Amino acid sequence: MSYIVLARKWRPQNFDDLIGQETVVKTLKNALASGKIVHAYLFSGPRGVGKTSAARILAKSLNCLEGPASEPCGKCRHCQAITEGSSVDVFEIDGASNTGVDDVRELRESVKYAPSSGKYKIYIIDEVHMLSTQAFNALLKTLEEPPAHVIFIFATTEPKKIPPTIQSRCQHHSFRRISKERIKEQLLKIVNAEKINIEEAALEMIARAADGSIRDALTLLDQASSFSDNITAKDLQTLLGLPEVEIMSNLAETILTGDISSTLSTIKELTDRGSDLRSISKELVEHFRNLAIVKITPDAKDILDYSIDDIQRFKRQVSEVSIEELTLLLTELLRLEGEVRSAINPRYTLELGLLRTSFIKGMTSLDEILKMLGNSVEHSDISKPALTQKKESESPSYNQKEEGKPQETPDKSSAMDKEKIWHGLIRNLDSKEHLLACKLAEAKIINLTASEFIIGFNGGMSVLADSIRNNSQLIERELNNLTGNKLRLKVMSLAAEETKNNTNDLKKKILSEPLVQDAMRLFNSAIVEVRSLKDKKSE
Amino acid sequence: MALKDIIGQEKALNILRGCVRKGRIPHALLFAGDDGIGKKLTAINFAKTLNCLNVENSDSSVKSDGLFEETELQTPNSKPQIDACDQCPSCKKIEKGNHPDVFIVGPEGDGDQIKVDAIRQLEESLSYKPFEGEYKIAIIDNAEKMNQSTANAFLATLESPPAHSILIMVSSRPEMLLSTIRSRCQRINFSPLPVEVMGKLLEERLKGLGHEQAMLLSILSGGKLGYALDEDLIEARDRSFDEFKDMLVNPETEVWEDKGSMERWFDWAQLLLRDAAVFRATGRTDLLINQDKENEIKEMSKKAALKDILKLAGELHRIRRLLNFNLNKQLTLNHTSLLLRKTLGGTAYKNS
Numbered sequence: 001m002s003y004i005v006l007a008r009k010w011r012p013q014n015f016d017d018l019i020g021q022e023t024v025v026k027t028l029k030n031a032l033a034s035g036k037i038v039h040a041y042l043f044s045g046p047r048g049v050g051k052t053s054a055a056r057i058l059a060k061s062l063n064c065l066e067g068p069a070s071e072p073c074g075k076c077r078h079c080q081a082i083t084e085g086s087s088v089d090v091f092e093i094d095g096a097s098n099t100g101v102d103d104v105r106e107l108r109e110s111v112k113y114a115p116s117s118g119k120y121k122i123y124i125i126d127e128v129h130m131l132s133t134q135a136f137n138a139l140l141k142t143l144e145e146p147p148a149h150v151i152f153i154f155a156t157t158e159p160k161k162i163p164p165t166i167q168s169r170c171q172h173h174s175f176r177r178i179s180k181e182r183i184k185e186q187l188l189k190i191v192n193a194e195k196i197n198i199e200e201a202a203l204e205m206i207a208r209a210a211d212g213s214i215r216d217a218l219t220l221l222d223q224a225s226s227f228s229d230n231i232t233a234k235d236l237q238t239l240l241g242l243p244e245v246e247i248m249s250n251l252a253e254t255i256l257t258g259d260i261s262s263t264l265s266t267i268k269e270l271t272d273r274g275s276d277l278r279s280i281s282k283e284l285v286e287h288f289r290n291l292a293i294v295k296i297t298p299d300a301k302d303i304l305d306y307s308i309d310d311i312q313r314f315k316r317q318v319s320e321v322s323i324e325e326l327t328l329l330l331t332e333l334l335r336l337e338g339e340v341r342s343a344i345n346p347r348y349t350l351e352l353g354l355l356r357t358s359f360i361k362g363m364t365s366l367d368e369i370l371k372m373l374g375n376s377v378e379h380s381d382i383s384k385p386a387l388t389q390k391k392e393s394e395s396p397s398y399n400q401k402e403e404g405k406p407q408e409t410p411d412k413s414s415a416m417d418k419e420k421i422w423h424g425l426i427r428n429l430d431s432k433e434h435l436l437a438c439k440l441a442e443a444k445i446i447n448l449t450a451s452e453f454i455i456g457f458n459g460g461m462s463v464l465a466d467s468i469r470n471n472s473q474l475i476e477r478e479l480n481n482l483t484g485n486k487l488r489l490k491v492m493s494l495a496a497e498e499t500k501n502n503t504n505d506l507k508k509k510i511l512s513e514p515l516v517q518d519a520m521r522l523f524n525s526a527i528v529e530v531r532s533l534k535d536k537k538s539e
Numbered sequence: 540m541a542l543k544d545i546i547g548q549e550k551a552l553n554i555l556r557g558c559v560r561k562g563r564i565p566h567a568l569l570f571a572g573d574d575g576i577g578k579k580l581t582a583i584n585f586a587k588t589l590n591c592l593n594v595e596n597s598d599s600s601v602k603s604d605g606l607f608e609e610t611e612l613q614t615p616n617s618k619p620q621i622d623a624c625d626q627c628p629s630c631k632k633i634e635k636g637n638h639p640d641v642f643i644v645g646p647e648g649d650g651d652q653i654k655v656d657a658i659r660q661l662e663e664s665l666s667y668k669p670f671e672g673e674y675k676i677a678i679i680d681n682a683e684k685m686n687q688s689t690a691n692a693f694l695a696t697l698e699s700p701p702a703h704s705i706l707i708m709v710s711s712r713p714e715m716l717l718s719t720i721r722s723r724c725q726r727i728n729f730s731p732l733p734v735e736v737m738g739k740l741l742e743e744r745l746k747g748l749g750h751e752q753a754m755l756l757s758i759l760s761g762g763k764l765g766y767a768l769d770e771d772l773i774e775a776r777d778r779s780f781d782e783f784k785d786m787l788v789n790p791e792t793e794v795w796e797d798k799g800s801m802e803r804w805f806d807w808a809q810l811l812l813r814d815a816a817v818f819r820a821t822g823r824t825d826l827l828i829n830q831d832k833e834n835e836i837k838e839m840s841k842k843a844a845l846k847d848i849l850k851l852a853g854e855l856h857r858i859r860r861l862l863n864f865n866l867n868k869q870l871t872l873n874h875t876s877l878l879l880r881k882t883l884g885g886t887a888y889k890n891s
Contacts, residue, residue: 003562046708047718099688126695223727226558238550261820272735341714351816352849462560
């Protein structure tokens, strides 16, 4: 008799053996105990977590001579027949080999007849996602109202491919990935029963490499035990084709420090030894993911499947690196991993990609840039007020007037911002004289003194000035209401040239700003256009 | 030829021999690794070993303690390793490809796919008892070429094949297989050959090849023996490099004959740019692949900043991928040579 692999030998035979699927198991058991058995089940989940096994156990429970019970007895002839796959009432159909509509029609024919010995006729359709659309549709009627003795169990890794009309007719149970701890627990049990000598660290590696699937774990264990009587972590490393931890750590270190020369030397060394660069780039991504997680959260232990020692090691490695840099590196490496995987010559692709990452090291983090900017802002703080003062004194004629006027009630109007008054005015007018309000919105506020509110129109907009003047009484009344002061509205037309000159002046001033100069140097740029904020508003 | 003639895959062979020794031969194996490093060869010879008439296959009295000791302990006096005899009728039949119990399935027909019919046929043949050998062995070459329905249809057989059958999937792109397939197989990784080992081997096999040349060939092939033996890599490289240089000076030259030569050109161009970039970044010559072209590479790397070389390499890589979608040859040539001259053309181009 040929050898039976562990994954088949240790296929769970009752619900309690099914590890890591507590929710599903509990639901099914309760349903069986209370007799609430539906006629169609859909089991979905990743590979190797127990879907097919659960389907078989459910079939056993249903047809068990002592059932339907929440656990199959495993001893009666029905249970044994199902375990052997020879039961006449349980049909295990490979959905991927019987995909056509004809297969479903055949199935519908046989559904009609009563079971020959058990209570139920059970159809387990594995890989059900491979059925054709027609096949699914042909199944709909039967699935909705099958004969009382028929139960369907569908198992699939890709529930998305099942039409919604099928899904809604089934009780859907999602199987989950199995946690590393549970896999390890189960492996320990099997290792003891099978008398396999294996190091704790090696078991740990198997559990991690299994990536949530117990079948993957058992396949690996099988393989490991077939070439060695004493399985060590080193054996496992060879088996999985993993590079040594130290090498990965070194490689990451040189990438982090931007020491491209050493990085390339390591790659050369690895290739000379005949290592698989594809798995190395995959490991590299994983390593940087760990680093990023360690950097960003204090509870890294809960997220990562690594020992405290390892996490401490990661922490030491990232202490000097900013999170921005790590994120950039991780992004770049992720992209690189995809490229390397499909590359014709992985070595060159990997090396070119790593050269690219060496530029990340030279980048300055956002924080630092902000700090730099912050410094230069402080520099310019001195010159900034000067600039605004100058701006205000750009129209000296008004200033003279301002100085000439006695300041009657300075507290009230200066307390309120002139902009605020202006917007309030426009808002109030808007309800009464919409057109006028629109025209006013085009104006520029030039100055507000104790007795005068001076506005101006520049260039082409000066045509509006006349109509404002005609309505000045109305506006003044509103202004009065708003501020409580008697203010006179004065409308001026600003010559177009004046504004142009202003921009030229502005440009000169802006160019002499240290902040602007810094920015221009930093980005290696030139100033194309200077636009005053006020101009922009009026556009 | 037998398992002992397979070079550089000791790890894989040790695992396989371990399985045989313990009589725990898994029913589904996945041989994964680059093209041209001996996966299929190993599969065929493993089949020979399993069905060999002269071999005491399962000898559980021999104990092994791990992968490494085994080869080290190998002395002339010790028990010979498990292998095929290559003399018996069974071995000879397998070598010739007409053993009734060994099946090799590979992609065929238009789409270069493994079709579902081929797998169905295989499943049927497997369902009978072996005619002469102990096992029925199916080798699925280029298993990633199974299309969706084939792969899914194969799942059931792969999980629990008929007794006495062993399925060996061979793939250079194992990640393209369904995860459900991978999880059902015992994966055996084949690694590229170490440079030294392969260099030595090439020196012996190819007469008239100097040590330097053999090493160069070994590096150029990326550890793929099959690749190094099949083609004249050095000549191909020189031709592509010449074309590369020609394109820099002479934009009108016709360099590519067909799609195949385009693809090869881009692969070689990547290597050249890799060397230029590495030299530009590190200034070390020992990291170069094309050691013999040192001067040319130095010259070239002077012409552009590292950033631009990498950009060019990235751009060429992108075009290389697009080649799968039927690019127009002439337009690609114009675009590529424009890119080359922009980055590496130096001042002569910028002035004109």
